[in-house]
Each structure stands twice: as structure tokens, then as C-alpha cells.
Amino acid sequence: MSSTTEFDSMLVTHIVGGQQIQMSLADKNRYIKNQTNPEPIRLVMVVWKDNCQFCSEPQGPSEALYVSTHNHMGFISCPNCLEKMQETYNHWMENFAYGDAKELLGRKIRVLRSNGQFDDDWELHPNDAYVLIDEDGQQLVNCKKTGVDVTKHCPVKLLFEWNS
Numbered sequence: 001m002s003s004t005t006e007f008d009s010m011l012v013t014h015i016v017g018g019q020q021i022q023m024s025l026a027d028k029n030r031y032i033k034n035q036t037n038p039e040p041i042r043l044v045m046v047v048w049k050d051n052c053q054f055c056s057e058p059q060g061p062s063e064a065l066y067v068s069t070h071n072h073m074g075f076i077s078c079p080n081c082l083e084k085m086q087e088t089y090n091h092w093m094e095n096f097a098y099g100d101a102k103e104l105l106g107r108k109i110r111v112l113r114s115n116g117q118f119d120d121d122w123e124l125h126p127n128d129a130y131v132l133i134d135e136d137g138q139q140l141v142n143c144k145k146t147g148v149d150v151t152k153h154c155p156v157k158l159l160f161e162w163n164s
């Protein structure tokens with residue numbers, strides 16, 4: 001079952017061309033709908049038929065490609081625009097996935113736990129490339145403890161401090 005959550009009201013931003021537009025995810029989804037270069041949207045409470053970010057008159061069952069299966073962020077396409085969606089997805093993953101933290105991808109990283117201890121066996125979440133922006137404009141990326149289902153959104157700035 002899909003439902004709106006607290007996540008939908010978090011402030012997010014486009015990380016495109018240095019533009020820092022902050023808005024709620026719900027507003028962002030509406031804003032993005034008419035863009036020529038679509039951004040990932042929250043694929044919760046969406047209609048999986050005649051729905052497409054890439055054309056104005058979609059028909060038929062819709063498909064998705066996720067940049068975050070964790071938070072259901074991704075692209076949605078009608079049957080006619082699958083190739084365009086794949087290109088857009090590839091371009092997004094290459095240029096915007098994990099924001100400034102991308103260079104930490106594939107490495108074991110050190111993360112400060114809430115108990116004040118450092119753990120050395122974390123990684124950027126392999127299934128969540130979507131970057132959140134907090135109220136101070138800081139990038140947050142989802143991190144995951146290797147081998148277990150423990151995750152935490154960490155400020156990118158702190159990740160670089162912890163891993164320098």
C-alpha cells in the first residue's frame with residue numbers, strides 16, 4: 001500500500017546547474033511534471049497507467065526506473081517513452097547520483113553512530129542515490145551499514161570529515 005509520509009513534506013532541491021530551489025516533494029513533483037528534462041519524482045500515490053514524465057499524451061501501462069528504491073524516487077514513463085526514460089535515468093545517475101558524495105561510492109566509509117562511536121563498515125546506500133537537502137541547504141545522502149538493514153541519512157560535509 002502506498003501512502004504519503006513525512007518524507008513527502010521534507011524540503012528537497014534540484015541539484016541542476018547550481019540551482020537551489022527548495023520545495024516540498026509534493027510541490028516538486030508537480031513542478032517537474034512539465035519539465036523538458038525530468039527529474040526523479042516520488043513514485044508514491046501515482047497512477048500506473050497513461051502516466052509519463054516524457055510526453056503529454058501517454059497511453060498504456062506505465063513503467064518506472066528508480067534512483068532510490070528505498071524512498072521510491074524515480075522516473076515514470078509510458079510504453080512509447082521507455083528509451084527516453086532510460087537515457088534520462090543514465091544521465092541522472094552519471095551526473096547527480098549521490099551528489100557531492102559520489103566519490104565515496106564503492107568504498108567502505110566511516111560513520112558516527114548515535115551512540116557516539118565510529119563504525120568503519122558503512123557504504124553509500126547502493127539502492128538510494130537520491131540526495132536530500134536539509135533546511136540549512138546541506139546535502140544529505142543515505143548510508144547503509146554493510147550486510148545489515150541499518151541506514152542513516154548523513155550530511156555529505158560530515159562524511160568527508162569522518163573519512164578524511
Ligand SMILES: [Zn+2]
Pocket residue numbers: 052053054055056057058077078079080081
Ligand atoms: Zn510518454
